[in-house]
Amino acid sequence: MFALVDCNNFYVSCERVFNPGLLNKPVVVLSNNDGCFIARSEEAKAIGLAMGDPAHKNRELLRKHNVAVYSANFPLYGDMSARVMKTLETLAPDLEIYSIDECFLDLSGFGKFNLADYAAATRKTVQRNTGIPVSIGIGATKTIAKAANRMAKKNLSLGGVCILATKETARDALDVIAVEHIWGIGSQYAALLHKHHIHTAREFADAPANWVQKHLHITGARVQQELNGHSCLPLELVQPRKQSICTSRSFGSLVSSHEDLGYAIAHFTSKCAFKLRKENSRASLLTVFLYTSPFAEKEKRYRGTRTFALPFPSNSTIELQKAAQLLLDSLYRSGYGYKKAGVLVSGITDAKGPAVATLSLFDSDPLPQNEKQAMKLMETLDAVNSRFGQGTLRTASDNISGWKQRQEKLSPHYTTRWSDIIEIHA
DNA sequence: TCTGGGGTCCTAGGACCC
DNA sequence: TCTGGGGTCCTAGGACCC
Numbered sequence A: 001m002f003a004l005v006d007c008n009n010f011y012v013s014c015e016r017v018f019n020p021g022l023l024n025k026p027v028v029v030l031s032n033n034d035g036c037f038i039a040r041s042e043e044a045k046a047i048g049l050a051m052g053d054p055a056h057k058n059r060e061l062l063r064k065h066n067v068a069v070y071s072a073n074f075p076l077y078g079d080m081s082a083r084v085m086k087t088l089e090t091l092a093p094d095l096e097i098y099s100i101d102e103c104f105l106d107l108s109g110f111g112k113f114n115l116a117d118y119a120a121a122t123r124k125t126v127q128r129n130t131g132i133p134v135s136i137g138i139g140a141t142k143t144i145a146k147a148a149n150r151m152a153k154k155n156l157s158l159g160g161v162c163i164l165a166t167k168e169t170a171r172d173a174l175d176v177i178a179v180e181h182i183w184g185i186g187s188q189y190a191a192l193l194h195k196h197h198i199h200t201a202r203e204f205a206d207a208p209a210n211w212v213q214k215h216l217h218i219t220g221a222r223v224q225q226e227l228n229g230h231s232c233l234p235l236e237l238v239q240p241r242k243q244s245i246c247t248s249r250s251f252g253s254l255v256s257s258h259e260d261l262g263y264a265i266a267h268f269t270s271k272c273a274f275k276l277r278k279e280n281s282r283a284s285l286l287t288v289f290l291y292t293s294p295f296a297e298k299e300k301r302y303r304g305t306r307t308f309a310l311p312f313p314s315n316s317t318i319e320l321q322k323a324a325q326l327l328l329d330s331l332y333r334s335g336y337g338y339k340k341a342g343v344l345v346s347g348i349t350d351a352k353g354p355a356v357a358t359l360s361l362f363d364s365d366p367l368p369q370n371e372k373q374a375m376k377l378m379e380t381l382d383a384v385n386s387r388f389g390q391g392t393l394r395t396a397s398d399n400i401s402g403w404k405q406r407q408e409k410l411s412p413h414y415t416t417r418w419s420d421i422i423e424i425h426a
Numbered sequence B, C: 001t002c003t004g005g006g007g008t009c010c011t012a013g014g015a016c017c018c
Helices: A010-018 A042-047 A055-064 A074-089 A115-130 A142-154 A167-175 A187-195 A201-206 A209-227 A258-278 A317-331 A371-388 A418-425
Strands: A002-007 A027-030 A037-040 A068-071 A095-099 A102-106 A134-139 A161-164 A244-255 A281-292 A303-314 A338-350
Touching: A002 A074, A002 A115, A002 A142, A010 A027, A010 A037, A010 A068, A010 A074, A027 A042, A027 A055, A037 A042, A074 A095, A074 A102, A074 A115, A115 A134, A115 A161, A134 A142, A142 A161, A142 A167, A142 A209, A161 A167, A167 A201, A187 A209, A201 A209, A244 A258, A244 A281, A258 A281, A258 A317, A258 A338, A258 A371, A281 A317, A303 A317, A303 A338, A317 A371
Parallel strands: A027 A068, A134 A161
Antiparallel strands: A002 A102, A002 A134, A027 A037, A095 A102, A244 A338, A281 A303, A281 A338
16 A cells, blocks of 8 residues: 655745745746746636646746746755655654655555554644645555545545545546556657547447557556555655756746856756765766757757766866867757756666776776875865855855856755845844 | 656667678 | 568666655
8 A cells, every 4th residue: 555645836825834924825937037937826727727837828827826836945845845845754663755845654454453544643744844845645556646646635625634544435536537648658658549439438438458568568558557455566665766867947038158058058057066976976978058048030949968987987176167168069060049958877786896897998996096186175175165055165256247047036054054044033 | 937867678670681 | 482580788768656
């Protein structure tokens, strides 16, 4: 048995914790650059503001309904997420943090308890400890728990909890769930299924398995198995090492100069290097990409992507920045207004083992001479930034002045920045 | 004017090996 | 006329998730 705990309208709920005046009012949170809606309160959904829709196309609705609009404040949401997960850890023996606002709990052996009481108590505890409202779905597989969670959210009379513990209750529930709302069925597969007259989760569960395997491949076949109560997706207790780490941003306004792009790329690279070090990982491949806006006129578009194989896997900001600048030099075309750029590191290995050369046949071990020194330098850099704030100590090439993002409606960093808290009280 | 960011898995096809 | 069987690795592209 699995439970899925999902925070309601998570980013909006985070803003409401620190600003209770937002309760019962329409509230939205925007993506980076204040672009699209990425979270909406129930009141905002009722007005017709759609997930992922650009804010600038909805200005009239926002104004007419006096909607509270916030720029994304990810440090705040990340911190609130950690608080929710920490509370859940005290309530279940094993759990898998699935996303910033979702967590699977292992409820095997909970059969002798009253699941409804347990779920209700869990909701209450999370709300009391963190201020975040959650919904809970319970089922025999992760996919059924997901479906149950959806029903708990949609059907207000359920009080935020839906339990599909038996085969019969699960099958009845599948009758009222459309295929496009099943976890693992996206828009493409949903369109295909509708074309073949499969409209409900129940019809999908009952479809011929070989047809599903053929058209939706192994991942779709697993979804079907799961809907039928056969668990194929176990709880992932340890987070596997990431296979790739990416830092990319759209720019608030177009960036054209090689110099400014260089600053941005250096900044993204240092973020990637930091994430690698935090995971105790090293990367052997580094990719840089530059895009013009996909909404620009055809002749003004350019997309450049290029990958560099490092001689040794590394997590040193300095080593990675050197490679990134070489890539930028080869990718850069003058005369374009760039909208987005990014850095991706891959070929990731454990930082604790010896650094084995990526390409060279002979000089695999020992490490390059300055490696030890570089590691020490990075340790110091991380220590300084951890104490005084990210970006306090950085390379000269890492500079955000030329390509700022738009963040016009940013709430204070209530939980992660002293100066913001002092400001509120003053 | 203004359209996010960060991931994973799977398949197909082309290259190679014996 | 007739042309094997069993693999690996890499990349690009497409699907999905939040």
